[in-house]
Amino acid sequence: MKNKSIFTKHVLIYLAIFSLSFIILGGSIYYAVSRHVINEKKTELLTKTRQISEEYSNSVYSGILNVESLQYDIRTLEEYLDSQVFLADKNKKIYVASEGFNKNIIGQTVTNDIINGVFSGDVVTFEGYFKEIFNDKVLFVGYPIVVGKQVLGGVFTFCTIPTLEKSISGITNVVLICMIVSALIGAVLLYLFSKRLVKPIKEVSKASRIIADGNFDKKIEYKSNDEIGDLVKSFNYMAENLDKQEKLRRDFIANISHDLRSPLTSIQGFLNAIIDGTADECDREKYIKIALEETKRLSELTNGILMLNNIENNKITIDFEKFDINDLIRETVSRFKPRIEDKKLEIELIFEEKETYVYSDGEKIFRIFQNLLDNAIKFSNISSKIIVETNIDNPKNKVYVSVKDFGVGLSEEEIKHVFERFYKADSSRNKEKACGGIGLSIVKEFIKLLGEEIDLKSKKGEYTIFKFSISLYQEMK
Ligand SMILES: Nc1ncnc2c1ncn2[C@@H]1O[C@H](COP(=O)(O)OP(=O)(O)OP(=O)(O)O)[C@@H](O)[C@H]1O
Ligand SMILES: [Mg+2]
Numbered sequence: 319m320k321n322k323s324i325f326t327k328h329v330l331i332y333l334a335i336f337s338l339s340f341i342i343l344g345g346s347i348y349y350a351v352s353r354h355v356i357n358e359k360k361t362e363l364l365t366k367t368r369q370i371s372e373e374y375s376n377s378v379y380s381g382i383l384n385v386e387s388l389q390y391d392i393r394t395l396e397e398y399l400d401s402q403v404f405l406a407d408k409n410k411k412i413y414v415a416s417e418g419f420n421k422n423i424i425g426q427t428v429t430n431d432i433i434n435g436v437f438s439g440d441v442v443t444f445e446g447y448f449k450e451i452f453n454d455k456v457l458f459v460g461y462p463i464v465v466g467k468q469v470l471g472g473v474f475t476f477c478t479i480p481t482l483e484k485s486i487s488g489i490t491n492v493v494l495i496c497m498i499v500s501a502l503i504g505a506v507l508l509y510l511f512s513k514r515l516v517k518p519i520k521e522v523s524k525a526s527r528i529i530a531d532g533n534f535d536k537k538i539e540y541k542s543n544d545e546i547g548d549l550v551k552s553f554n555y556m557a558e559n560l561d562k563q564e565k566l567r568r569d570f571i572a573n574i575s576h577d578l579r580s581p582l583t584s585i586q587g588f589l590n591a592i593i594d595g596t597a598d599e600c601d602r603e604k605y606i607k608i609a610l611e612e613t614k615r616l617s618e619l620t621n622g623i624l625m626l627n628n629i630e631n632n633k634i635t636i637d638f639e640k641f642d643i644n645d646l647i648r649e650t651v652s653r654f655k656p657r658i659e660d661k662k663l664e665i666e667l668i669f670e671e672k673e674t675y676v677y678s679d680g681e682k683i684f685r686i687f688q689n690l691l692d693n694a695i696k697f698s699n700i701s702s703k704i705i706v707e708t709n710i711d712n713p714k715n716k717v718y719v720s721v722k723d724f725g726v727g728l729s730e731e732e733i734k735h736v737f738e739r740f741y742k743a744d745s746s747r748n749k750e751k752a753c754g755g756i757g758l759s760i761v762k763e764f765i766k767l768l769g770e771e772i773d774l775k776s777k778k779g780e781y782t783i784f785k786f787s788i789s790l791y792q793e794m795k
Contacts, residue, residue, distance in 0.1 A: 328512045328515075329508070336501050336504070347493050348490050351490055355489070359457055363457065364441070366394070367403070369391060370473045374388065393416075401476060402419060402476050403474065432458070441461055454480050457478075459474070461474075518538060518540040526553075534557055534560045535561055588609045619756065622757070626739065626756065638678060638679060639678075642673050642675055643717060644669045644671075644673060651665060654692070658704075663695065663700075665703070666703060668706070671710065674708055677791040677792070679768060683768075687721070693757060693784075694784075697723060698723045707720045707722070726744070726778075727781055728743055728782060739759040740754075741758075770789070
């Protein structure tokens with residue numbers, strides 16, 4: 319079966335609901351109206367029939383028959399109540415009949431048992447067929463003519479149901495017209511509503527196709543607090559994120575190709591110089607050393623990228639252990655000794671306590687500290703100072719490790735971006751330094767994994783402090 323659009327579905331549902339309500343409501347209204355009309359008629363007939371019967375009994379009683387009044391009553395019945403009347407004596411023989419009847423009805427004897435009750439003095443009402451006189455269904459009222467205690471005969475009034483149906487259909491037609499008008503108004507509103515509902519959905523679907531083709535800047539304009547509004551909001555959010563991801567991907571490829579190409583080109587250059595003999599004996603060793611340094615840089619860069627990739631794919635496990643952070647700091651600093659000496663830096667270690675036991679992943683903390691110290695050395699001014707400090711915050715159960723250098727520093731704008739992948743502040747200045755722009759993004763990911771926090775304060779050309787937290791070891795653990 320062909321897929322139906324929301325619009326078609328709405329129309330079909332509307333038609334189904336409307337038809338059903340039409341049948342139920344129409345049926346109930348018709349039933350209620352017809353009952354009401356028939357009951358009203360019955361009351362009218364009863365009043366009029368009783369009036370005729372009483373008038374007739376009075377005239378028999380007084381011996382004066384007011385023919386005019388009787389005729390008037392019969393005419394009223396005929397003209398205004400659309401009904402007919404006949405009078406029968408106690409032998410059920412008709413002796414007066416309204417004009418609507420066939421003339422030869424006079425003198426006929428009514429055999430239908432329905433009227434028997436009247437001759438015993440009861441009022442009879444009946445709704446159904448009175449085949450003897452009428453072909454159609456009738457509403458019938460019979461009233462006894464009583465003089466003293468004797469029943470002299472009866473007055474019988476009839477109204478055919480088809481006559482009544484005329485007034486019933488008159489009322490129901492009005493209701494029907496109202497229903498049709500409201501259904502039409504409903505249909506117009508439904509049409510407008512469905513169009514409004516479908517429009518953003520169509521746009522979302524169109525935009526998805528545009529996005530699938532690689533254009534992530536597509537935005538949909540639709541402001542509403544309903545579910546469609548939420549859908550559009552989520553869609554725009556998704557498009558925005560895809561756009562960001564795409565930019566990151568492009569930047570990543572651009573950065574990585576640049577960062578891989580430059581050391582490779584320099585290695586190539588040095589090796590060529592050695593092979594074709596341009597480099598003399600004493601340069602050779604220098605060139606080989608530089609080439610070796612470049613390969614180390616390449617390997618660090620690829621390791622960093624691999625690490626980030628592993629973090630992204632949740633391939634990193636955390637192994638908590640108890641260790642002394644002071645030891646870890648001392649040991650890491652000693653590894654950097656040659657570089658510290660090269661730059662004639664003074665490094666000061668300020669430990670709040672002799673031993674500070676923490677409970678964390680030693681390997682990750684080492685990486686974090688190593689990256690921060692590496693940056694501090696790299697971006698320090700020659701012959702300046704680096705201060706590494708620990709501060710214990712017992713209520714928070716944390717120790718804060720800070721690394722402060724007095725080097726190039728960072729501007730407010732740079733501070734916002736340093737933790738981003740491949741971000742290198744002031745690229746011209748970083749050219750000669752071994753900068754991959756990955757160190758701090760790994761630091762940030764590790765801090766997040768360990769549930770710790772990192773803070774950065776810096777002033778351009780003056781200083782930079784990175785400060786991160788580690789959970790203290792508690793005896794209970
Ligand atoms: N202590 C610091 N002082 C001044 N600038 C810094 C400092 N630490 C980081 N930065 C700036 O932040 C940038 C990003 O640092 P990050 O450690 O992520 O990368 P990197 O040191 O350039 O390269 P990698 O760490 O991958 O070898 C650096 O390029 C530098 O511009
Ligand atoms: Mg770094």
